[in-house]
Amino acid sequence: MINYEWSFPNFEVNSENEVKTIHWRYTATETVGEDTYTASTYGSCTGADMNFDTITKDNCIHCVLENLSQSEDELNLSLEQNIIKQKNPEVTSKTKTF
Secondary structure, eight states: OEEEEEEEEEEEETTEEEEEEEEEEEEEEEEEEEEEEEEEEEEEEEEEEEEETTHHHHHHHHHHHHHHOOOOHHHHHHHHHHHHHHOOOOOOOOOOOO
16 A cells, blocks of 8 residues: 655745745655555645745645646556556666676
8 A cells, every 4th residue: 555645844935924935745655565665756836825834734735736737646646656667667787796
């Protein structure tokens, strides 16, 4: 099962404490046995104009999705495909000593 998580590590605010830019990351993680696979995407959302003291995680998610060309389901699918490729690589690296 893949777990998805939004994080918002940084906000740019003006002198009135209004959020002008939200920096975000969306991460998918799947653990299979002892192996953990992770894929993520990130970016920034501009023009939020929300008060830093009262902004919520839901406000941030809404701002990101409103400004992206993808829905949350499309983000999930993209990250899931990345994890599938990690679990089943088309090309692998090998070494050989002579």
